[in-house]
Amino acid sequence: MKVRRDIFQAIADPTRRAILILxxxxxxxxxxxAEHFNTSRQAxxxxxxxxxxxxxxxxxxxxxxxxxxxxxxxxxxxxxxxERFRKMWEDRFNQLDDLLDNLKTEK
Amino acid sequence: MKVRRDIFQAIADPTRRAILILxxxxxxxxxxxAEHFNTSRQAxxxxxxxxxxxxxxxxxxxxxxxxxxxxxxxxxxxxxxxERFRKMWEDRFNQLDDLLDNLKTEK
DNA sequence: ATTTTGTGCAACTAAATAATTGCACATATA
DNA sequence: TATATGTGCAATTATTTAGTTGCACAAAAT
Numbered sequence: 173m174k175v176r177r178d179i180f181q182a183i184a185d186p187t188r189r190a191i192l193i194l195x196x197x198x199x200x201x202x203x204x205x206a207e208h209f210n211t212s213r214q215a216x217x218x219x220x221x222x223x224x225x226x227x228x229x230x231x232x233x234x235x236x237x238x239x240x241x242x243x244x245x246x247x248x249x250x251x252x253x254x255e256r257f258r259k260m261w262e263d264r265f266n267q268l269d270d271l272l273d274n275l276k277t278e279k
Numbered sequence: 280m281k282v283r284r285d286i287f288q289a290i291a292d293p294t295r296r297a298i299l300i301l302x303x304x305x306x307x308x309x310x311x312x313a314e315h316f317n318t319s320r321q322a323x324x325x326x327x328x329x330x331x332x333x334x335x336x337x338x339x340x341x342x343x344x345x346x347x348x349x350x351x352x353x354x355x356x357x358x359x360x361x362e363r364f365r366k367m368w369e370d371r372f373n374q375l376d377d378l379l380d381n382l383k384t385e386k
Numbered sequence: 387a388t389t390t391t392g393t394g395c396a397a398c399t400a401a402a403t404a405a406t407t408g409c410a411c412a413t414a415t416a
Numbered sequence: 417t418a419t420a421t422g423t424g425c426a427a428t429t430a431t432t433t434a435g436t437t438g439c440a441c442a443a444a445a446t
Contacts, residue, residue, distance in 0.1 A: 184291035
């Protein structure tokens with residue numbers, strides 16, 4: 173088991189998902205973000221670090237404040253992965269239910 | 280930290296993602312699935328259990344064999360969550376880059 | 387110049403996670 | 417009936433994860 177740091181691991185945590193949604197409103201500093209949650213600033217900071225490592229947020233420093241913004245390009249990776257499933261649910265003739273039911277009659 | 284068992288946690292693991300993709304081909308038994316990986320049958324079985332708990336796969340028993348199939352409806356939940364981000368990357372006038380750059384001039 | 391503010395980083399803890407091993411049990415097959 | 421096969425479940429272990437506390441340091445504000 174290696175350290176995973178990809179977009180799927182990033183969105184696995186509900187707090188991180190909430191942060192990402194928050195950042196769709198505007199770029200924010202860690203303190204800004206932390207105000208929206210019950211956890212400490214440091215805990216939020218760690219989440220931001222993970223989001224940074226997998227490049228789903230980027231930062232811009234303004235004086236001593238650091239604004240974090242969402243990187244939509246990275247979010248697209250999820251969308252791309254979903255593609256093959258989306259194709260299936262858009263195609264009613266390809267329902268697995270039918271495939272599975274057929275197994276019975278084949279036996 | 281509570282036990283999380285949702286679709287986002289389910290797809291966080293690369294093996295589970297691979298299982299889901301495998302199941303887009305056809306419904307499979309745990310042994311079938313395990314043949315595609317380097318881990319043990321039991322390890323795969325645990326992944327299947329997690330996928331079952333969050334209802335992204337369902338099962339149908341045929342004799343002593345249990346066929347697992349993907350539940351596309353659950354996959355849609357990811358798609359729905361992505362919706363708000365998709366809206367953003369489809370709208371070039373709403374780029375956060377611009378919002379952030381404006382912060383500098385406002386100061 | 388002193389204090390306050392905004393931030394990152396390190397050490398530590400508690401909990402969750404992934405994987406192994408071994409077993410039980412039902413259903414097939416010989 | 418005896419054996420082989422397919423599966424789930426429990427116990428155990430190593431690793432990862434999320435969160436807390438405390439500190440350092442730079443940039444603002446007083």
